[in-house]
Amino acid sequence: MGLLFIWACPSCAWAVPFEFITVSCGNRSMKLRAGSHAKIKDWVSAINNVGFKLPEGWCHPHRVGSFAPSRGLTEDGSQAQWFIDGHTAFEAIASAIENANSEIYITGWWVYPELDLRRPVHSHASSRLDALLEAKAKLGVKIYVLYKEGHLALKINSSYSMIKLLLIHGNIKMLRYPDHLATGI
Numbered sequence: 001m002g003l004l005f006i007w008a009c010p011s012c013a014w015a016v017p018f019e020f021i022t023v024s025c026g027n028r029s030m031k032l033r034a035g036s037h038a039k040i041k042d043w044v045s046a047i048n049n050v051g052f053k054l055p056e057g058w059c060h061p062h063r064v065g066s067f068a069p070s071r072g073l074t075e076d077g078s079q080a081q082w083f084i085d086g087h088t089a090f091e092a093i094a095s096a097i098e099n100a101n102s103e104i105y106i107t108g109w110w111v112y113p114e115l116d117l118r119r120p121v122h123s124h125a126s127s128r129l130d131a132l133l134e135a136k137a138k139l140g141v142k143i144y145v146l147y148k149e150g151h152l153a154l155k156i157n158s159s160y161s162m163i164k165l166l167l168i169h170g171n172i173k174m175l176r177y178p179d180h181l182a183t184g185i
């Protein structure tokens with residue numbers, strides 16, 4: 001037996017079997033387990049009721065005119081970090097890629113596939129960006145790369161990076177902005 005509940009978002013649907021609820025929206029789907037059918041009904045009710053309640057923290061002006069409430073680095077358990085040099089930043093990037101379970105988002109104006117993220121290079125042969133992304137893509141992780149092209153100031157060959165990354169695995173998608181379809185590169 002299954003029930004289908006639809007929230008205010010027409011592309012979002014919640015399907016309810018007996019021991020778990022599947023929450024789907026866009027390209028993300030998540031199973032939430034519950035101990036009983038009654039708890040599942042409670043979850044469905046709570047999720048559906050969210051659409052009818054006023055979002056208290058989001059409906060009034062916030063600090064510096066922001067639409068969202070303030071979040072401190074330690075108050076909310078945020079994982080945002082400050083980096084002083086490339087060594088610690090690249091190490092954190094490599095660790096984040098290795099710990100990814102479902103999706104990786106990369107954006108920048110210089111995304112170079114052969115970039116070594118860990119130093120010294122001879123001690124960390126498999127820490128190149130392309131090798132780390134290939135390993136995660138083979139595990140089913142979806143990887144999205146948004147390449148911001150600064151073609152007026154820099155003559156970086158983003159077509160090389162795009163071809164190199166797209167040939168690694170089908171789970172890697174890349175978009176260059178501005179798009180280069182008109183120029184053929």
